[in-house]
Amino acid sequence: MKKVRLLPPQVISKIAAGEIIERPASVVKELLENSLDAGATDITIHLKDAGKTLIHIQDNGSGIEADDLETIFQRHATSKIRHAEDLFAIHSLGFRGEALYSVGAISDTILKSKTSQQETGFALHLRGGEKVSLKPCTFKDHGTDIEIKELFFNTPARRKFLKTNTTELNQILNIFSNYAILHNQCRLRLTHQGRDLLNLAPTEDINARIADTLNLDKKHMILTEKAFSLDRQPYSVTLVLGDINITRTRRDMQFLFVNGRPVAHKNISFHLNKTYNLILPDGSFPFFAVFLNIPAGEVDVNIHPAKREVKIKQEQRLYPVLRALCEEALMTQSNIKQAGPFTFETPANADKPSALERARARSYGNKTSLDYSRAEAPSEDRPDRADPNTSFAFSLPSYEKEEPSLFTPQADPDLLRAPKDHLHTKLASARFIGSFINKYLLFENDRSLLLIDQHAAAERIAYESLLRQIRKGTVETQMLLSPVTIKLTVQERLIREDAHEELEKIGFSTSMLDAETVAVHSYPQLIKDIERSFRQLLSGETIATSDPDSIARRACRSSVMSGDKMNPEQVRHQREQLLKCLDPFTCPHGRPTVLEITQDFLDKQFLRG
Ligand SMILES: Nc1ncnc2c1ncn2[C@@H]1O[C@H](COP(=O)(O)OP(=O)(O)OP(=O)(O)O)[C@@H](O)[C@H]1O
Ligand SMILES: [Mg+2]
Structure with a gap:
């Protein structure tokens, strides 16, 4: 019996939609691109529930001929390219003729449109890709108006995968901001639950639009x-x-x-x-x-x-x-x-x-002229690690080229127990011999040179203390006589609203000074850089559902100053605090805090045996 058969069209359309439409932000992107391709100079998008229940876009572009209305929801239906060679010279944002087909297949869609040549507009209603009705409608001037309701109503797995409204809204804002920056002469407005998130008037110069969009x-x-x-x-x-x-x-x-x-x-x-x-x-x-x-x-x-x-x-x-x-x-x-x-x-x-x-x-490094060709290639999403091109006195190999016998290894914690204990004892009894570029503290012990990365160590200490305080619910805070004011982006504003209570709990007491500026009245004492720490907390995912560990990690990220000169008393204190930490030899973001350079290693470098 034959086992291979072609999939029915309803399945094909859902598979295709799955590739293009991941979340509400993908719909916003596709619809915005279509409006821009149609020459619109005024585009408004209204959202409900971060686009999960409604994405409504209105544009004043060319509009769509009544005869084309049904065709544009078919797969590979496009007005933008005709021949295979056009693929190598694309001048529009769209070209595959797949976006509306995909969106239509997984939502309830009403598209109204009118060109300037038509007397009246036409409205097409589709549900799950099936036509419900096509009838004339009133439409002012020319343009297109699309309402996407109940996104993913017939693909429950996709719907379940959607994140909180704050996160989905964040994604939409990221997409929207990109096009807003790019099209400074276009009026662009984005609302959520009837409230303006961004309302951008056309600007002559690009800097003004960037300033308006990103505050x-x-x-x-x-x-x-x-x-x-x-x-x-x-x-x-x-x-x-x-x-x-x-x-x-x-x-x-x-x-x-x-x-x-x-x-x-x-x-x-x-x-x-x-x-x-x-x-x-x-x-x-x-x-x-x-x-x-x-x-x-x-x-x-x-x-x-x-x-x-x-x-x-x-x-x-x-x-x-x-x-x-x-x-x-x-x-x-x-x-x-x-x-x-x-x-x-x-x-x-x-x-x-x-x-x-x-x-x-x-x-x-110490090169006098810049040699760009030698720059390393970026690696997959690693943290911004030590730059191997930077030359400093010891010219150490980058710690990415791991040499476990010479450097503090950082991989499997179980494997590291022995060397770490050993490092703990060594560091505790080592003698401080000076600091290097106010960044590294140098210690000697018997046959090793130990280096503490001041900044990484301070982060580890602050992180563990803050985490303890958050867990106990006793975060020590510092009141500010005059508040620190920070201009927020829309995304940051939304996350702050969402996580107001959590921020209070960890010591950030804030109020909005105006629609875009937050005033910070108090902050956790362990934090050294209020703005960086606050922004870090507001970046990315919502913090309302984050655990104390990730909150502390985010609050401490790069919030400790580096480059401060430390006196011997401060050095002693930092070493002591570091050694008291549960995990003293890595910073909260995975970098080492201490390196050991053995005499053997140095001897080899100097070709002594
Ligand atoms: N807002 C709009 N105004 C005018 N025409 C539109 C609008 N939206 C869609 N269209 C028409 O519908 C067609 C299909 O749109 P769709 O987004 O599915 O495909 P595309 O933009 O051609 O390619 P892609 O799949 O790469 O986006 C477009 O080629 C365009 O002719
Ligand atoms: Mg398109």
Whole structure:
């Protein structure tokens, strides 16, 4: 008997929809793209329950001919390309003719539309991809109006997988912000449960739109542009770079657009973040937006089902151009002396190198000219670890190349018990011999040199103390005489609202000063950098359902200053506190706090036997 058969159309459509529509944010993305492709200059999206029960988009684009209304919900129905070769020169956001087919298959959809040539509009109602009705309707002017209700009503597995409204809304805001930044001349509005989340008037310049969307200060942005050719192909790029006054603990304020399409490109992001090492300390990430224009034939957008990634033919040759442009703008236009609390300067010293020299040395070792080709490739989502190109006195191999006999291993905790105990005893009795670049504390013990990473150790100590206090419900707080004010993005605002109580419990007492600015009245005493810590808590997932451990970990992340000179008494205290920790040899985010360099290792380096 035959075992192989073709799937029925209802199953095929659900499988296809599964690839393109993961969550409400995917619907918002597809509908926004369609409106923009239709030339809309005014787009409004209303949401209910973070889009789970309603996504309603209205645009003033070209509209859709009545005769096409049913066709556009069929698979591979598109007005945007015709031939296979068009795939290699795509000028619109859409081209597969799959989005409406997918959305229609898993929701209750009403689409109303009218072109300027038509007398009247038409409304098509579909449920689960099946036509319910098609009839004339009133429609002002021209454009399209789509209501998507009951998303995933017939795919319960998908529906169950949806996260909380705050998380889903966050995803939608991320998508929306990208297109808002890109289309500064378009009026864009997003509401949730009848309340405006973003209401953006058209702006002449891109910086103004970025400032409105992300609630940033325009004066902290640098704009630089360049046209160039690679392999005789014309390229152009616009960079909008945040200066040192805009920093985050995550890379969530970084945007990349290739030919008018928001995309992710790990290598481009990596190279720009690397260049920012010139002005930002480790663990601080900048805001930047990159607008790249590449001849359509030089870039492939057809490599990801949601078109989130692109392949650029000349990418290896593009990186140095982007890095050089970014470096020049940062060095000539941003005032690096304003570094404020994150300065990595050493204390007054007679013939100290210039800030620029130090910055360069820090990023690229002691080379005088920059050699971009040697930069390492980004690895999979690892934390921003020690830069192996940075040269410092001991020129240690990066700890990623693990040498268990010489360095504190960090993998399997059981395997590490013996060496850790041994390290504990050694560190306890070691003699402090000095500090290196106000970053590492040096100790000697018998036949080893021990190095404490000041910052990682401080994070471990703060994290364990804060966790203990949260568990006991006795977080020690510090009241502020005048509140610290922080401008929040919409996402941060929503998470703060959601987690107001949890924030109070861990010592952050806050109130909204105006629609966008929060005033912090008290904070947990163990935290050294209020803004970074607060933002860290508000980033990503909601904290309302997080456990104390992850809250403490987030609150402490990069919130401890590095680069402070410590006196011997402070060093003694830090070592003591570190040794009292339950897990003294890794920071809460997985980096080592202590390294051991044995005499044997040094002898080998000096070719002594
Ligand atoms: N808001 C809109 N205004 C005008 N026409 C639209 C609108 N939305 C969809 N269309 C028409 O419907 C067609 C199908 O849309 P759909 O999003 O399914 O496919 P696409 O945009 O062509 O490709 P992709 O699947 O890559 O998005 C489009 O090609 C376009 O002609
Ligand atoms: Mg589309």
